[in-house]
Amino acid sequence: MKPMEEMSESEKMHFLECWERLRDGVASEAEVKEVHERLGKGEGAKRWLAEAILLETELRFDGESLKSQSKAEPVQVVDVKGWRVLRWSHAAAAGVAALLSWGLWQATQVPAAAVATLVKAQSCKWGNSALPTLEGSALVPGTLELVEGMATVLFSSGAEVVLEAPVSLEIVSSMEARVQRGTVVAEVPPQAKGFTIQTADTKVVDFGTKFGVSASEDGKCLVQVIEGLVEVNRKGESEVKALRSGERVDYGGMTQSKLNPDADRQQAEPGRWLPAAAMTDLGDGWQVVTTAFGEGKDSWIQSNAKQRVTGGETFLRVKHTTLDRSLERKMYLAFDLSKLEGGVEEAELVLHLEPSELGYGSLVPDATFDVYGLTDESEDRWEEGLLRWERAPAHNESEESHSRPDMAKARLLGSFRVEQGRQSGAVSLKDPALADFLRLDSNGVVTLIVCRETNELARNGLVHAFASKENARNAPPMLRVRVSGE
């Protein structure tokens, strides 16, 4: 083996890789051997590796402070990492304040120790919480209330729990958490075997795996194993259930209420509402038309014929997966343009995300949605109640048509993106191709088909949901159109 000075860049890189794996405990025998041999070769290798390690520790230790580019900013962002409260100022003497904090610390013994870290917070909105909600914060036992978005908590045992809003999670210890209501996905590495998630009446003990838990305060609980093995212990049941990959247990009919959330929701105004909310003149030639106007309609189709879609739901579901052929879902929107006066200059499609009650956001990365225009106008007259997988515009049973429209009858108008875990707010597509497509309409109705291009990472990934025209909380799908002067 060559001495360090003669090593090429790629050999050095490999050496560094081996070291990193060794330290992470995943090195192969050959890699372990390489590190030892190189280090045995002399001071050069040690010194070089030491420099590499030092740089890495600086990156980790100084963390976020390295991100800011201005020198003026103070180095410490927040004293997040437990003991760093003791890192006082860099003044020469510790000072009285420090002494006091030391004294206090001594007096109260160890303060509640951090048992977890909030490692990631994506598009998060937090409810009342005694715990810090800044990314990187150390978490002591307590409750996190996530209203919107997705957050990842890394327990010091190594277990990682992703909170999918809306959810309320109590951190009990480094080995235990309690879901008061909502959905979490836990990933538990071997060293954290035994990590436990409690819900009102159910206890889930993990044996090195990835699994999801949804719970509500009334005791309903759904446990779904994505990978590995968990044991489920339900209050009042003497037997402990063992669940393996792909299996689930559903107490209290959680799945049923998730598949059909409208069932227990008092629908204030069934059917069409907001008839006036169409063709509003916004000035400057801008007009808005929603799917609630005139011949407008919205629904979706899905490849599982057993799931009935009536078109009267308050949401529209979209999903793409190559892991289960029966779970593909495509959204259909029709807008009535018959009252549109003047030529279309610009156009924008606006949709509102709805909290989906199906699947786990953790399993779907940032997602791209493609919007297609139905070019075969003879199919514009589809009916909400009759729209089915077997019978939908620009759709056939061919393989190509499974996850997108039949391209002989439709064309791509553009795409929009939804960040991972986001389940609220508006998304929009503004593209000259959309305006073009609207201009070409000759029968007063246009049909848009929305498909998710992004696959799920594993089974049970999130099904995206958008507000339909029947939704009373969110705006229906709408087209914003600017027309040229009268």
Add this chain to the structure above:
Amino acid sequence: MASPSDPSFERTTQFLELLNAHDRALSLYVYGMVPRDSEAEDILQQTKMLLWKHFDDFQLGTHFLAWARKTAFHQVLTHRRKKKREPVPLEEEVLEAVSEAVSQLAEEGSARHEAVRACVARLPAEHRQLVQLRYFQEMEIADIAKQIQRTEAAVYRALSRVRMALMACVQKQTEALS
């Protein structure tokens, strides 16, 4: 609690001054040997408690940092044994050899900090994202691989590449400064 008239007050102040002066070097030393920040913090906390408990055995004028490091090193070993990672032969020797070298460098001071910051800022966006995920957000390699849709091996390789680039950059920067 100690009061200024207490003889223990002076001793406490001494301890705090020493700890404060060497805090960064000690922290970097422990971080270098432990892959997870949270674990490193735990070990540092235990180490500091031990140091305080045994401060009476420490003789002023001798090398505080060396003493602190020795204590920390044993904490790291204890921690690793507790975690029962697969036994890797010679691991302790490797750790010791490397940690020796790291501790020499860690004393070089804060000029490096500026250099590292400047070099991170200069990285191409894609590489900066990797640094962000791995070192700032402390994500596992497997999760990064998932997120950026590459294999774990590719992530290890990419991180090595980024670190090599950073090392070269930092070296240039610090040379220019000194």
